[in-house]
Amino acid sequence: MASHIVGYPRMGPKRELKFALESFWDGKSSAEDLQKVAADLRSSIWKQMADAGIKHIPSNTFSYYDQVLDTTALLGAVPPRYGWNGGEIGFDTYFSMARGNASVPAMEMTKWFDTNYHFIVPELGPDVNFSYASHKAVEEYKEAKALGVDTIPVLVGPVSYLLLSKPAKGVEKSFSLLSLLGKIIPIYKEVISELKAAGASWIQFDEPTLVMDLDSHKLQAFTEAYSHLESTLSGLNVLIETYFADVPAEAFKTLTSLKGVTAFGFDLVRGDKTLDLIKGEFPKGKYLFAGLVDGRNIWANDLSASLSTLQTLEGIVGKDKLVVSTSCSLLHTAVDLVNETKLDQEIKSWLAFAAQKIVEVNALAKALAGHKDEAFFSANAAAQASRKSSPRVTNEAVQKAAAALKGSDHRRATNVSARLDAQQKKLNLPILPTTTIGSFPQTIELRRVRREYKAKKISEEEYVKAIKEEISKVVKLQEELDIDVLVHGEPERNDMVEYFGEQLSGFAFTVNGWVQSYGSRCVKPPIIYGDVSRPNPMTVFWSSAAQSMTARPMKGMLTGPVTILNWSFVRNDQPRFETTYQIALAIKDEVEDLEKAGINVIQIDEAALREGLPLRKSEQAFYLDWAVHSFRITNCGVQDTTQIHTHMCYSNFNDIIHSIIDMDADVITIENSRSDEKLLSVFREGVKYGAGIGPGVYDIHSPRIPSTEEIADRINKMLAVLETNILWVNPDCGLKTRKYAEVKPALSNMVAAAKLLRTQLASTK
Numbered sequence: 001m002a003s004h005i006v007g008y009p010r011m012g013p014k015r016e017l018k019f020a021l022e023s024f025w026d027g028k029s030s031a032e033d034l035q036k037v038a039a040d041l042r043s044s045i046w047k048q049m050a051d052a053g054i055k056h057i058p059s060n061t062f063s064y065y066d067q068v069l070d071t072t073a074l075l076g077a078v079p080p081r082y083g084w085n086g087g088e089i090g091f092d093t094y095f096s097m098a099r100g101n102a103s104v105p106a107m108e109m110t111k112w113f114d115t116n117y118h119f120i121v122p123e124l125g126p127d128v129n130f131s132y133a134s135h136k137a138v139e140e141y142k143e144a145k146a147l148g149v150d151t152i153p154v155l156v157g158p159v160s161y162l163l164l165s166k167p168a169k170g171v172e173k174s175f176s177l178l179s180l181l182g183k184i185i186p187i188y189k190e191v192i193s194e195l196k197a198a199g200a201s202w203i204q205f206d207e208p209t210l211v212m213d214l215d216s217h218k219l220q221a222f223t224e225a226y227s228h229l230e231s232t233l234s235g236l237n238v239l240i241e242t243y244f245a246d247v248p249a250e251a252f253k254t255l256t257s258l259k260g261v262t263a264f265g266f267d268l269v270r271g272d273k274t275l276d277l278i279k280g281e282f283p284k285g286k287y288l289f290a291g292l293v294d295g296r297n298i299w300a301n302d303l304s305a306s307l308s309t310l311q312t313l314e315g316i317v318g319k320d321k322l323v324v325s326t327s328c329s330l331l332h333t334a335v336d337l338v339n340e341t342k343l344d345q346e347i348k349s350w351l352a353f354a355a356q357k358i359v360e361v362n363a364l365a366k367a368l369a370g371h372k373d374e375a376f377f378s379a380n381a382a383a384q385a386s387r388k389s390s391p392r393v394t395n396e397a398v399q400k401a402a403a404a405l406k407g408s409d410h411r412r413a414t415n416v417s418a419r420l421d422a423q424q425k426k427l428n429l430p431i432l433p434t435t436t437i438g439s440f441p442q443t444i445e446l447r448r449v450r451r452e453y454k455a456k457k458i459s460e461e462e463y464v465k466a467i468k469e470e471i472s473k474v475v476k477l478q479e480e481l482d483i484d485v486l487v488h489g490e491p492e493r494n495d496m497v498e499y500f501g502e503q504l505s506g507f508a509f510t511v512n513g514w515v516q517s518y519g520s521r522c523v524k525p526p527i528i529y530g531d532v533s534r535p536n537p538m539t540v541f542w543s544s545a546a547q548s549m550t551a552r553p554m555k556g557m558l559t560g561p562v563t564i565l566n567w568s569f570v571r572n573d574q575p576r577f578e579t580t581y582q583i584a585l586a587i588k589d590e591v592e593d594l595e596k597a598g599i600n601v602i603q604i605d606e607a608a609l610r611e612g613l614p615l616r617k618s619e620q621a622f623y624l625d626w627a628v629h630s631f632r633i634t635n636c637g638v639q640d641t642t643q644i645h646t647h648m649c650y651s652n653f654n655d656i657i658h659s660i661i662d663m664d665a666d667v668i669t670i671e672n673s674r675s676d677e678k679l680l681s682v683f684r685e686g687v688k689y690g691a692g693i694g695p696g697v698y699d700i701h702s703p704r705i706p707s708t709e710e711i712a713d714r715i716n717k718m719l720a721v722l723e724t725n726i727l728w729v730n731p732d733c734g735l736k737t738r739k740y741a742e743v744k745p746a747l748s749n750m751v752a753a754a755k756l757l758r759t760q761l762a763s764t765k
């Protein structure tokens with residue numbers, strides 16, 4: 001019985017790649033240093049899988065930044081503005097596309113399906129001259145082979161690549177990205193041929209777009225693509241891997257009829273309906289890669305349940321055609337539980353990170369082949385049982401309160417325009433008020449202070465003093481810049497989700513449970529294992545201190561329930577909405593405590609609301625309903641004069657704008673500048689929006705400093721579609737990843753642009 005891993009985290013157990021990348025970008029180390037760290041990481045991962053007994057070990061799932069960008073490099077699809085002149089694509093061009101450089105902004109970055117991973121969006125048009133410009137897939141295959149590991153090379157499939165692209169600037173709206181299929185297939189043929197020549201016997205194409213609701217035209221593209229590749233693929237075993245949801249019935253038919261394909265991979269964790277399709281009809285003689293070990297979470301697999309599913313599948317496809325696999329790439333889970341020395345032992349026994357999941361996959365494959373490791377299975381069964389019955393999981397009062405929420409609407413009593421009037425009387429803001437999203441740069445010094453406090457190397461007194469000093473610096477800076485609504489800068493927070501998780505009951509934490517979010521940036525999602533409650537106020541102390549330092553309004557800064565849910569490892573023993581309602585009640589208490597403490601503006605970030613939208617349309621309305629409801633629960637109890645802000649990033653809102661309006665926030669700040677101002681098109685199409693809105697005026701994910709003119713130009717574009725009196729001026733997102741050398745001039749230009757427009761508007765009145 002064979003085993004397979006869809007993909008593996010690249011950052012390393014201690015984020016070795018992150019540090020190597022950042023040091024290279026800062027000019028502190030050489031390209032060779034970076035390549036050495038990368039090669040060591042790859043070899044240790046391959047060896048680890050080989051030692052565990054995995055049969056199909058993936059290669060080319062390593063990336064210096066992103067696997068979609070790697071595919072863009074493979075195809076030589078570099079946008080002309082990066083000045084690439086052909087030849088093998090090197091670090092310069094590659095990282096310029098990813099991060100921008102002094103003269104050119106970065107390519108667009110967006111969410112990878114419904115995960116917290118971000119990919120670089122290919123920009124394509126009829127004039128792109130595709131060429132085979134990165135041999136990375138072949139080099140990595142050979143590298144593994146030289147280490148004695150014969151791998152299954154992984155490529156982003158041609159159709160998903162095109163479906164995830166966008167038309168380049170200036171390209172006609174009517175241009176069909178799929179029309180480029182004929183141009184990229186020859187490049188895929190080149191790389192497949194080289195892989196074959198290097199000795200590969202298997203190849204994996206990731207085609208996750210197959211889980212979306214694709215029309216027949218798009219499905220047809222799969223049929224076309226793989227029939228063109230058929231002759232080149234002959235002699236190879238070809239796996240098409242899908243993940244993140246069920247494959248719809250139509251797509252399942254198309255997929256399983258593809259020519260030249262010999263194996264199909266399915267996510268059987270998020271997609272429980274696919275099992276029925278397989279039971280209904282699965283092509284004879286083809287391999288089924290059964291993704292039963294969850295790549296998106298940290299819970300230990302229920303091995304006996306998985307084994308019984310596998311036994312059913314074995315009856316359908318036959319013993320020699322069933323392969324045990326992960327539900328998706330392990331990129332989306334933490335790396336190795338071995339490095340968690342501080343976790344409670346009982347909770348630890350419930351968990352499995354990437355390294356442990358490999359062992360689970362292998363144990364299942366062995367058990368199916370009749371070599372069940374009884375000790376391993378019975379330890380697993382004991383852990384499953386302890387998790388089900390552990391008293392630390394349940395809090396009956398919380399369950400009752402959350403259950404009582406259903407059915408009610410939780411709306412503020414007054415409508416938004418009346419509320420905004422009442423708030424303006426109190427706040428007295430100019431038109432085009434300026435603000436920021438919350439965080440200010442997280443300096444090395446700041447991280448050191450937090451770390452030393454956590455390690456008890458400095459006292460609470462010293463810690464409070466240091467953080468207050470930082471807040472005071474940030475407040476002074478904002479006053480000097482003449483920003484209207486201030487923030488405290490979030491210096492006490494490691495991360496906007498982890499920070500709240502640390503203060504809520506029902507959450508556990510890891511020390512090294514990092515997951516890549518984009519490029520070198522990682523997050524450490526807290527683990528929600530039990531019912532959630534708030535033992536004490538979480539932010540009131542710092543927000544009141546900050547407000548006392550200024551006469552200007554200071555925004556209280558909270559993370560909303562849907563975002564806390566979506567950016568945590570969440571329980572899989574109750575529906576997501578139940579967990580969210582529990583978090584909503586905790587945040588509601590915090591909102592009300594902030595109001596009592598005299599904070600008049602409170603921002604409740606729902607950065608990940610869009611991200612959690614189910615991939616399949618049939619499930620979206622239900623999600624939006626409870627997600628928006630949870631947000632309203634948090635602030636339905638405040639006075640009219642308390643101004644509720646929310647913030648969202650990386651969002652494509654056109655399809656959910658009505659839900660956003662239904663959140664009924666007083667002001668919303670939204671990412672906008674790195675996605676071609678797609679957001680504004682919603683309003684151009686006539687959607688009425690009466691609340692305050694601040695579409696980001698510059699991209700904070702790039703080190704580039706925007707000029708006053710550029711920002712003024714952006715604001716003008718917004719004024720063309722939005723009423724002057726509702727528009728706010730702010731960056732796209734928080735500033736924590738930037739340096740002060742970037743933030744000061746950028747914000748100064750932002751305020752200058754707002755003032756310029758205020759003057760212009762006053763003179764044209």
Ligand SMILES: Nc1nc2c(c(=O)[nH]1)N[C@@H](CNc1ccc(C(=O)N[C@@H](CCC(=O)N[C@@H](CCC(=O)N[C@@H](CCC(=O)O)C(=O)O)C(=O)O)C(=O)O)cc1)CN2
Nearest residue numbers: 116447450451494495496497517518520521522523567737
């Ligand atoms: N959860 C989440 N998801 C999100 C976002 C977000 O802000 N949070 N933003 C969007 C974009 N994604 C982002 C993801 C990560 C970061 C980011 O800045 N991450 C930091 C993590 C920094 C962090 O939390 N650090 C901790 C831990 C400190 C630390 O790293 N300590 C040292 C030493 C530890 C010791 O000696 O004990 C280490 O572990 O190396 C802290 O500052 O307190 C990074 O990768 O650099 C930014 C945006 C979308 N998704």
Ligand SMILES: [Zn+2]
Nearest residue numbers: 648649733734
């Ligand atoms: Zn954001």
